[in-house]
Amino acid sequence: MPVAPDTSPRPAPRAEAPAAPAPSAESVSLARYYRSVESRLVGNGMLRTDGGGPDTPFSAAQLATNFERIALFDEYTLQGERFVARETVSRLRRWNAPVRIQPHFGASVDASQQAEDRSVLSTYATRLARISGHPIRTVSSGGNFHVLYMNRDSLAASGPLLRQLVPGISEPTIREIQNLSRFTFCSVYAFSASGSSTYIAAIAVIRDEHPDLLRRSCVHEEIAQGLGLPNDSPGARPSIFNDDEEFALLTRHDELLLQMLYDRRLSPGLTPDQARPLVRQIAGELTGGPS
Numbered sequence: 500m501p502v503a504p505d506t507s508p509r510p511a512p513r514a515e516a517p518a519a520p521a522p523s524a525e526s527v528s529l530a531r532y533y534r535s536v537e538s539r540l541v542g543n544g545m546l547r548t549d550g551g552g553p554d555t556p557f558s559a560a561q562l563a564t565n566f567e568r569i570a571l572f573d574e575y576t577l578q579g580e581r582f583v584a585r586e587t588v589s590r591l592r593r594w595n596a597p598v599r600i601q602p603h604f605g606a607s608v609d610a611s612q613q614a615e616d617r618s619v620l621s622t623y624a625t626r627l628a629r630i631s632g633h634p635i636r637t638v639s640s641g642g643n644f645h646v647l648y649m650n651r652d653s654l655a656a657s658g659p660l661l662r663q664l665v666p667g668i669s670e671p672t673i674r675e676i677q678n679l680s681r682f683t684f685c686s687v688y689a690f691s692a693s694g695s696s697t698y699i700a701a702i703a704v705i706r707d708e709h710p711d712l713l714r715r716s717c718v719h720e721e722i723a724q725g726l727g728l729p730n731d732s733p734g735a736r737p738s739i740f741n742d743d744e745e746f747a748l749l750t751r752h753d754e755l756l757l758q759m760l761y762d763r764r765l766s767p768g769l770t771p772d773q774a775r776p777l778v779r780q781i782a783g784e785l786t787g788g789p790s
């Protein structure tokens with residue numbers, strides 16, 4: 500029996516996604532460099548993901564000291580037109596408004612990597628909200644905490660996006676983001692209104708050249724720092740707020756720092772001297788030990 504021809508409308512051919520532009524030689528070099536860095540650190544027992552254990556005890560007094568150094572001092576200061584590493588005394592800063600974390604992807608980040616990044620970011624945001632008691636979630640638009648997953652080439656062209664995301668952002672900050680040194684694995688910039696200690700916006704930079712563990716490590720550190728823990732301390736252990744790179748991911752110690760930061764007994768604007776008695780009290784309560 501003859502078969503009648505199928506005359507039903509057929510779907511249009513699916514358009515192919517445009518190919519990502521080839522990375523520059525500098526971006527390729529950075530990717531090779533960060534792969535070697537991750538391999539070396541892991542081989543040396545660094546970039547731990549266990550959150551600390553019996554080998555990393557800390558007391559209430561140590562927790563209080565670490566909080567003061569990490570939350571109440573700044574790691575960098577703007578000198579002239581450049582950010583320079585200089586620890587300076589500061590005030591307690593944090594968010595009052597809900598934190599809406601929005602990812603932004605450069606042209607080099609393919610669809611599968613974007614899906615993985617979104618999943619890691621969403622899971623981490625849920626954890627941070629639970630720890631801090633502050634509303635924190637990921638969004639696809641309308642964010643106030645922007646996470647840029649970009650390679651060297653996309654960062655170099657990011658000026659228009661940065662001005663759109665944070666109106667009034669300074670030109671030195673834009674240049675800093677566009678020209679990160681290879682020794683700066685990732686970074687975060689948190690913004691508050693003039694004269695205020697309450698954050699209203701933030702931008703974190705996660706290099707697309709990073710292999711998986713360094714990529715996740717940057718997400719953990721920079722977003723936590725952008726919540727109000729801006730400094731590092733060589734005495735903090737187990738902690739990601741330590742430049743020795745021993746720990747890759749947020750530890751139990753760091754969770755307690757975030758709980759302290761968003762404790763209602765503390766408030767934005769407190770100086771170290773003003774915050775110290777409360778910090779010691781809270782640290783003692785959280786650890787069950789003498790402050």
